[in-house]
Amino acid sequence: MLRQAIAVEDWPWPPDSFPTGTALVGGAVRDGLLGRLGPQPDLDLVVPGDALGLCNSLSRRHGGRVVVLDAERSIARLVLRGWSLDLARQVGDDLESDLWRRDFRLNAMALPLAPGSELIDPTGGLGDLVEGELVAVREANLIDDPLRMLRGVRLAAELGFRLEPRTRGWIERHHGRISEVAPERVLQELEKLVQAPSGGKGLGEALSYGLLDPWRSSGPYPVWQPELELELTPAEAARALPLARLARVFDAASLERLRSSRQLQQRCERLRHWLLRLLDNAEGAASGLQRLGEAERLSLHQQLEEDLPALLQFFPANLAADWLARWRNTQDPLFHPRPPIDGRSLQDQLGLSPSRQLGELLAHLTHEAAYGRIQGQQEALRQARLWLEGTAA
The missing domain is CATH 3.30.460.10 (Beta Polymerase, domain 2)
Known part of the structure; x- marks a missing residue:
């Protein structure tokens, strides 16, 4: 076979x-x-x-x-x-x-x-496959390469297996040795872990063993909670779930110590900012959203336009489903904010030149369009003229 x-x-x-x-x-x-x-x-x-x-x-x-x-x-x-x-x-x-x-x-x-x-x-090993169990060959083999302890947690999450009790004991006893491993190797294993089907659970286990202590910052961190069973497409899940899992544990400084890419650090930091902004009390995301003004809510959608499904993992199920439906609509002006008219047209129609003022005008028009107060280029031009008159006065 x-x-x-x-x-x-x-x-x-x-x-x-x-x-x-x-x-x-x-x-x-x-x-x-x-x-x-x-x-x-x-x-x-x-x-x-x-x-x-x-x-x-x-x-x-x-x-x-x-x-x-x-x-x-x-x-x-x-x-x-x-x-x-x-x-x-x-x-x-x-x-x-x-x-x-x-x-x-x-x-x-x-x-x-x-x-x-x-x-x-x-x-x-064949018997372990039958039993659905992950068993270390020898205690000394884990010590020889401490990354194997984190790999064990990752394999269990990938395969849906359980760690054998004696193996768990060896990991708990020697977890501190993982600080001897090159950060790049740890990051590679960690990225595989958060991509695994049971990656959220596996990440929690790695934390409980202390395997991430050398790189994790002191916090604050979003409240740990079960992962939301949101109906994401495979492509959406592949982008959102690993990021949501990492943001629970690592800030940008932690990921920098792990030698991650600058892009991953920025994505994780943006998500963590909004998680901590919305979940800073026991009332949850719905209450946190009510505290956001229009400008801040728009900023949320601008910063997380590509990664909003990762944020939704922390939302109540009904609210998350509503937001996901709007996010999938690429024409939704708030969830995919865009200026209702481009800068070149504003320059041609209103005699403007590239400047800080033009950038501020585009930001104003984007804000108004996001909340349905501008529809179409003619309305955008009219609002632009009113804005220019107001700033000139």
């Missing part, structure tokens, strides 16, 4: 491209057994020799881009036509020794590429 799922014959590298003793390991084996493999799965191969040299050889023969992941341990990645192949030199005298050094038992299974070879499962 696994061989059929991984379909070696469909890989862009013929099976005889790899040396004798090469084996598929890790996530592709796990996901193949769970029926979760996509058409171009990420592949991890253990080879009994120089992985860097093999990666370069494959690139010369078949094309693709080589990325050296760890020169000292001979680990490299080959990217070709949408495929990603990670090659690693075998650690230890044999494949079983290598598998005993891995993070979790369900990742410590291997399928040699040689035809007729059987699944190698020295730690009992």
Whole structure:
């Protein structure tokens, strides 16, 4: 079943491209057994020799881009036509020794590429797949690479599995060691966690173990609450849910310490600003919205135009559904605020020049249009003339 799922014959590298003793390991084996493999799965191969040299050889023969992941341990990645192949030199005298050094038992299974070879499962990972449980191979393996503790929480959230009690105890005992991990690696794992189907729950578990303490700021933070089951499209959910989850825990300074992109820092900070503005008392978002004047409400929609569904995760269900419907209407003047007339037309019609005054006029017209007091260009021109007369006086 696994061989059929991984379909070696469909890989862009013929099976005889790899040396004798090469084996598929890790996530592709796990996901193949769970029926979760996509058409171009990420592949991890253990080879009994120089992985860097093999990666370069494959690139010369078949094309693709080589990325050296760890020169000292001979680990490299080959990217070709949408495929990603990670090659690693075998650690230890044999494949079983290598598998005993891995993070979790369900990742410590291997399928040699040689035809007729059987699944190698020295730690009992297959049983864990059946039980829906995540079990660390050894306590020492978590200590050797503390990022594996956060990875365990992430995998549990992705697969819908539970962490085995002894493994949880090891994470609780050694969680402080995660501060030894490079921030970029932590961020990469964290981004996978918040994208997982149960990412909100997983993030809460990571917090409870103290795995995010080295990067989390002192707050204040939005009140933790169950995620709203809002009917988002897959594309909407993929953008909104990770941001909403991150904003619960991290401010811009926290994300900067994790070496995140400036764009993510800004998106998270904008969302957190409005969350704290609307949810600063026990009455909730509806009460917070009532306190906003027109200008501030408009500012909310301007700043969160692309990310409003993330804010709605914190709203009451009925209010969130109403706002989502309006946000999906790209012609809604408040949820997608635009000037009712462009700056060039104002310059041509009213003899204006590019200036601070023109910017203020466009902002005024946008405000009036957002609340339905301007409809159409002629009305916009009339209101513009009135505004200019008022400011001149």
